[in-house]
Amino acid sequence: MTDGKIERVDEEQRVYSITWVVGLAFGLLIGVSMLLVLGLAVTANMRNTYSLLNDKAVLTTNALERRLRDHLDLASQAVVQLKTVFDERELDGHLEDLRAELTAAVYANPSLDALVVNDTAGDGFGIYRSPDGQLWPFRRQQIPEEAKLYALPNMTAASPATWGPLVTSGDVLYANVTVPLVRGGALVGFLTAAVSIEELGRTARQLDEGAYSTVFIIANGNEVIAHSDLEDFAAPGGEVPRLPVTVEALGDKALMRLSTSRPLENFQRASAAGVEVRDLESDDGEPDYLSMTKVIAGYGPGVWTVGQYYVASSISREVRRLFGSAVVGLVSIFVAIGLSVLLVRRATRPLAEISRQARFIGELDFDRVERLPRNRVREIDQVFQAFNAMVSGLRAMNTYVPRSLFRKLMRLGMDRAAVASERDLTFIFTDIVGFTSLSENLTAAETADVLNEHFALLVAAVEREGGTVDKFIGDGMLAFWGAPDERADHALAAARACLGIAAALRQENARARENGGKAVHVRIGLHTGRVVVGNVGALDRWNYTVVGDAVNLCERLQSFGREVAPRDEVVILASDTAVCRIQAQSGGMIAPGAALKVGTHRFRGRSEAIAVWRLDDTVEPENLCPAGSGLTLAG
Incomplete structure (x- = not known):
């Protein structure tokens, strides 16, 4: 019996060998470790998703603000520069003497639609750009329609460049900026530049990222002056709303919720950059939206709001896709375990050569830099070829730069x-x-x-x-x-x-x-x-x-x-x-x-x-x- 027991133990020892046990333990260890890594990666990616959304809020809104400022600041810069010239000219009864300067300024600045000089008595002369691009002179009294391109604000001789209220002429919306013209310390007239807002509408459409997003600009708190999806709010007869239009008249329910919603608290970086991210929740079955807005002052009596809103479900879909990719990643990780050892060993050999060549580049000794050979690993080969191209470019640059x-x-x-x-x-x-x-x-x-x-x-x-x-x-x-x-x-x-x-x-x-x-x-x-x-x-x-x-x-x-x-x-x-x-x-x-x-x-x-x-x-x-x-x- 004793021998039989010993024999059965021996047979059990032969079945459960140490190799199999260690292999199973190592496999379980690797599996558990990789699952933990994958879980951490999914968690980190979710945080990164929201972090990227944070960055997107800043980048998108700042891009729209930059386009707006680039378009309008050209007009203010033009009148400020011309002011120094006009302050030295006689204006009484000689407005048309300034025709050459006005024409040259409008011709040189495509963003300007009109440039007008008015004296304190209300007599005005200027140059405007017709729809076909031609430049024409006009007098305020003789062509009142063109005079509607601008509105003179209340100013003194010491006033800076001042943006007036938005005006509409011929179904086109204009912003205008005015500087006082001074002679001998006394106010003798005004110089005004008018700029069409149509360019901002085109900018909004260019920055629109598709069916799930909308770019907009709101002036004076409630006037929509640019909207990338106006066609979605067309009248039953197909007529697209004409801007400017109030938020209520447009019927954009997302913008209607903008003033009543609260900023989200987990977008600190965006908030620090002046961008507010809001959750535009709906109680009537309409889609929920996420908005990113920034308030801009200085372009009129009121403040402007630039921004973009998204359908919230488009972001949740990204999260679901993230979990789906995690499953694929789980399979890929096990395959990568075996390949990574070989790839890392092959990838580390060229690093010493790159480091040696890079030292010569750091010393600007391009003559000692040798051309790196082709490599069978695509990524390393791309690095080598990029390195060779960089060296060729530096050598070429060094030919023209001492x-x-x-x-x-x-x-x-x-x-x-x-x-x-x-x-x-x-x-x-x-x-x-x-x-x-x-x-x-x-x-x-x-x-x-x-x-x-x-x-x-x-x-x-x-x-x-x-x-x-x-x-x-x-x-x-x-x-x-x-x-x-x-x-x-x-x-x-x-x-x-x-x-x-x-x-x-x-x-x-x-x-x-x-x-x-x-x-x-x-x-x-x-x-x-x-x-x-x-x-x-x-x-x-x-x-x-x-x-x-x-x-x-x-x-x-x-x-x-x-x-x-x-x-x-x-x-x-x-x-x-x-x-x-x-x-x-x-x-x-x-x-x-x-x-x-x-x-x-x-x-x-x-x-x-x-x-x-x-x-x-x-x-x-x-x-x-x-x-x-x-x-x-x-x-």
Whole structure:
């Protein structure tokens, strides 16, 4: 019996092996763990769903507000800008003298439908845009229908730009903004711009996301001036309601509940951004809605409300789909367990190579970056190809953006260094003398080679002294010192760069003469002045550059070189401002005779004459630094 019991135990031990038990336990552990993870994921996704709804409320409402402000602010900006011009003009009896200014302003600003000047006696003259886009002049008394495009608010000479009440003319709704016209401190008239609200209606329809959402704009608390689903409220005969219309007259039950509903409390981020999310519940079997609104003031006597409302069931469907995807995710997780190990192991091998290549990019050493090979894993291959495309783009960009400037901006921070500001800088302007005759016997390729070699010489001299190459203009170059990184000796560094250019140019010319080529003669202007430096351009195309009258003077100095020394190989002319700054920045120590005064001259575009100095380009650049005692300038 004992043996039999032992045998049965042995048989039971053979059936329930440790491998099977551990496998079952591990499977249960993995299953329970993944179920917990999936449950947490579903919970987190639900929170994320409502968080995204929170963000959607802010983004959607702000987008509508931004479109509204962009449309209307163009009109207020136009009248404010024109006010400074009109305040200096006589208005009594001469309103039509302003026709050119009004016409140009309306033509340049497509959002303006009318621009009108009224004197204090009520006489008005303006320009309006007809439905076919033509611009026509009109007088308030002669064409009263066009005068209905605007309404003058009560204003004083000190009043800011003021939006009047909305007006309707020819079934079109207009907003209008007025500024006072002042002369000698006294109010002499009004300048008014009228803007059609039809554009806001088109904007509402563009932002509408489909059958479950509606975009609207309400003015003065109860007047609907834009609605993306007007067709849903058409009369039995099919006539669409004409705006503006009250909420009650429109019959939009969701908007009717807007004033009586309370904001939801779990949308703190939206509330902090000024957006109210409300649950528009219905008691009569109608659908429930969720609204997102924002109140905007400043465009008329009352406040405006912009927003959007959704059918609440459309959001609950998203939640149900979330649970359905959880079931699919449960199956996918078990499949992913086995594949993830292989995929992770394969995915981690390329990371070290990407990291190594990225380090070269961080150092802007694009020449050391190697092209990443193709990979059989699609995601990794896409990353590799995107990385290669990024490197190609950076290399191409580095061809057009000076590497020294790019490094300076990256070191100082683009947000701070590239912002346009007014600063004292020193800049040089170069030009090749008689380049047209020099290149007339050259092919296009040969001309490009000559310019490329010449610009390489200039750029090397500029960057050697820490300068920034702004641009190449034909056969000339503009460079400056003191930005984006500030330096106290910018004038001295620019002077050394000029002398470096002269020395290098003489060597190149000597080599060219030995090889039977032609020598290049160059004029250089050097000036120190206050300019605007930073990003200048359009939204999608910026240029880090300098702008100001001082730059023009620098170019004038360069051009003046043809009169001072028309046959010299190199002529460097500097303003007295630059020379004095060189003296100050060198501590009063400069090589004797390094600058020669050539006289006082008056340049085109400037009312005052300036003293012009010629830098001696035979002085070694390193001598333009503290090396002696006293400053000797030949007079």
